[in-house]
Amino acid sequence: MKDLSRWGYFLFILFILVAPLGMDPRWMAIGTTFLVFSVVALSEDIVLGKGGMFNMGHAMFFGLGAYTTAILNVEFGMPVLYTLPLAILIPAFFGIILAGPIVHLRGDYLLVTTIGFNIVFVQAVQNNLFDLTGGPNGIFGIDVPRVFGFAFMSQTSIYYLALGVLLLTLFIMRNLENSKAGRALHYLREDHIAAQSIGINARLYRVFAFSLGAGIAGLAGAVYAIQFSAVSPEGFDFIQSVLFFSIVIVGGSSIPGVLLGVFVMFVLPEIFREFATWRYFVFGIAMILTMILRPRGIWPAKFGRIPDYIKG
Amino acid sequence: MDTFLQQLVNGLTIGSMFALVALGYTMVFGVMKLINFAHGDLVAMAAFIGLTIYTQVLGQANTLFSVLVIFALTTLIIAFAGVLLERIAYRPLRRAPRLSAVVSALGASLVIQNGIMLIWGPRMKIFPESLIPSVTWNLGGVVVSFLQVVILGLSCFLMVALYLYVEKTRAGAAIRASSINQDAAKLMGINVNRIITTIFIIGSALGAVGGLFIALYYRGITFNMGWNYGLYAFVAAIIGGIGNIPGAMVGGMLLGLFNAFIAGYVSSTWADAFTFIMLIIILIFRPTGILGERVAEKV
Numbered sequence: 001m002k003d004l005s006r007w008g009y010f011l012f013i014l015f016i017l018v019a020p021l022g023m024d025p026r027w028m029a030i031g032t033t034f035l036v037f038s039v040v041a042l043s044e045d046i047v048l049g050k051g052g053m054f055n056m057g058h059a060m061f062f063g064l065g066a067y068t069t070a071i072l073n074v075e076f077g078m079p080v081l082y083t084l085p086l087a088i089l090i091p092a093f094f095g096i097i098l099a100g101p102i103v104h105l106r107g108d109y110l111l112v113t114t115i116g117f118n119i120v121f122v123q124a125v126q127n128n129l130f131d132l133t134g135g136p137n138g139i140f141g142i143d144v145p146r147v148f149g150f151a152f153m154s155q156t157s158i159y160y161l162a163l164g165v166l167l168l169t170l171f172i173m174r175n176l177e178n179s180k181a182g183r184a185l186h187y188l189r190e191d192h193i194a195a196q197s198i199g200i201n202a203r204l205y206r207v208f209a210f211s212l213g214a215g216i217a218g219l220a221g222a223v224y225a226i227q228f229s230a231v232s233p234e235g236f237d238f239i240q241s242v243l244f245f246s247i248v249i250v251g252g253s254s255i256p257g258v259l260l261g262v263f264v265m266f267v268l269p270e271i272f273r274e275f276a277t278w279r280y281f282v283f284g285i286a287m288i289l290t291m292i293l294r295p296r297g298i299w300p301a302k303f304g305r306i307p308d309y310i311k312g
Numbered sequence: 313m314d315t316f317l318q319q320l321v322n323g324l325t326i327g328s329m330f331a332l333v334a335l336g337y338t339m340v341f342g343v344m345k346l347i348n349f350a351h352g353d354l355v356a357m358a359a360f361i362g363l364t365i366y367t368q369v370l371g372q373a374n375t376l377f378s379v380l381v382i383f384a385l386t387t388l389i390i391a392f393a394g395v396l397l398e399r400i401a402y403r404p405l406r407r408a409p410r411l412s413a414v415v416s417a418l419g420a421s422l423v424i425q426n427g428i429m430l431i432w433g434p435r436m437k438i439f440p441e442s443l444i445p446s447v448t449w450n451l452g453g454v455v456v457s458f459l460q461v462v463i464l465g466l467s468c469f470l471m472v473a474l475y476l477y478v479e480k481t482r483a484g485a486a487i488r489a490s491s492i493n494q495d496a497a498k499l500m501g502i503n504v505n506r507i508i509t510t511i512f513i514i515g516s517a518l519g520a521v522g523g524l525f526i527a528l529y530y531r532g533i534t535f536n537m538g539w540n541y542g543l544y545a546f547v548a549a550i551i552g553g554i555g556n557i558p559g560a561m562v563g564g565m566l567l568g569l570f571n572a573f574i575a576g577y578v579s580s581t582w583a584d585a586f587t588f589i590m591l592i593i594i595l596i597f598r599p600t601g602i603l604g605e606r607v608a609e610k611v
Contacts, residue, residue, distance in 0.1 A: 054411070054414070108341075108345075108347055108554075109550070111347070112546065112550060112591070113592050113595050116588035117592070119543075119584050119585070119588050120585045120589060123581075123585040124585060126581075127581050127582065238539075242418055245418070246415050246419070249414075249415045277429070277434075279426075280422045280426040281422065281423055281427060281429075281430060283422055284420065284423035284426065285423055287415055287416065287418060288400070288401050288416045288420060290415075291412040291413070291415050291416040292404045292416070295405065295408035295409055295412040
């Protein structure tokens with residue numbers, strides 16, 4: 001089983017590495033979209049699936065990263081490459097200060113609070129806060145990153161940039177699972193009272209998960225801004241947060257499940273344009289059916305190597 | 313002073329609509345511990361069904377009779393839709409993990425919202441103006457319309473009736489018992505399934521009335537308006553302490569007033585942001601709402 005999943009990952013990564021060879025620009029753009037949204041969905045999985053916190057405002061962190069890159073590049077003329085660390089740090093910082101006071105809230109209250117963050121963010125951006133965010137139209141004309149004279153101009157290079165970010169995210173998630181923080185989060189999610197009673201600092205690890213998820217989503221946002229060389233408020237609306245939330249739960253909070261969810265929710269509608277008006281209607285039915293038939297998701301995650309005699 | 317009184321009247325009107333919708337959320341949460349995300353979309357559907365009855369069945373007649381027919385038929389249809397929603401999307405998940413039910417509710421919401429779009433189209437529809445006589449009175453600088461009086465009066469009547477039903481009748485006692493402890497209520501011989509059906513009938517019917525009021529008051533109706541008004545109503549339910557029926561009424565009124573004063577004194581483009589900042593502050597300091605009791609979480 002372990003070998004099977006290792007081969008699965010190997011083939012998947014090999015496939016997305018060589019896939020651009022046979023793609024025209026339209027498919028390349030769709031592929032990049034898949035990679036970027038996969039990163040955001042996986043980072044939501046860190047907060048929601050691994051951390052067990054009902055976060056329905058994740059599009060805000062995605063947007064914070066995108067707007068960080070856009071504002072610093074377009075308004076202040078900073079090279080895009082240098083904005084990338086800030087596109088991670090600023091959302092991560094917001095993750096800490098916003099999550100700090102609320103991570104103790106019960107599930108549904110946390111959910112509503114994060115919806116609130118998302119709505120405040122979108123309205124602030126739409127109202128052109130500090131004359132920086134460009135109002136409802138957003139910001140245009142974002143440059144591409146330039147490293148040692150190489151510019152990420154072509155669709156292909158941006159695809160590989162997004163792919164690099166996805167591989168980095170997968171690496172972080174694998175390490176998280178095998179780390180002290182990952183085990184602490186797992187315990188907190190399963191039984192937070194028992195976990196706290198043996199001395200796990202619930203607030204610390206939850207805020208950590210929030211800021212890690214926020215930072216990764218922010219980086220994805222920066223890549224998104226580079227890909228379209230524009231950002232606008234609709235891209236980070238509350239509905240997007242709902243989709244990321246649903247993808248993680250429907251997928252079962254496992255990496256293959258989440259990637260499958262992103263493929264179905266964001267890639268299929270791009271391929272079947274004529275299906276666009278029916279999109280959410282069909283998704284809604286699919287969400288209800290999946291939850292009824294497989295309440296733990298399509299591809300439920302397993303944590304670590306739990307010995308058989310404990311599983312019972 | 314005039315602005316203050318005017319916004320007070322507007323705020324109470326908006327607030328009573330929020331309260332009617334909030335009752336649906338709070339009653340469902342009380343018994344099932346589930347955020348019924350699809351409730352707001354049923355509210356939006358009520359507005360569209362009301363419009364269709366007006367144009368297709370009644371031939372656009374502006375009489376008291378057509379008002380009564382619209383309200384009665386729409387309420388019936390939405391109550392039935394609410395029961396159907398519970399049967400299809402929530403009942404199979406009663407023993408499933410919490411998050412599965414949340415996602416199912418989100419799915420139901422998307423289905424209803426986009427069902428409305430597929431049937432009535434994506435563009436804004438305008439609700440008839442002359443259905444309720446557009447009489448206004450000027451009381452010393454404060455303008456009060458007949459519609460506002462109707463909305464306030466009828467909402468108060470419905471809320472008092474619901475309050476009496478929940479607090480003074482046997483069926484109401486069963487509802488309260490089921491929301492305190494479902495298993496104990498079952499052991500006392502209460503048919504919890506029937507209680508849940510009752511709650512969906514009452515909640516959806518009140519939401520339908522709220523939806524028709526929203527349509528009459530704002531007149532422009534869109535397929536996705538359920539999320540906006542639903543979210544506001546849900547905030548109202550939380551302010552009042554979710555699960556608490558009188559709390560939802562007070563929370564709705566408070567939220568309506570807050571909104572009207574923000575629109576009157578600050579700016580309506582920031583109304584959403586202010587509302588949610590207030591909500592977040594309330595949740596940080598009083599997580600069970602203003603009227604909610606402090607309860608220790610069960611282990």
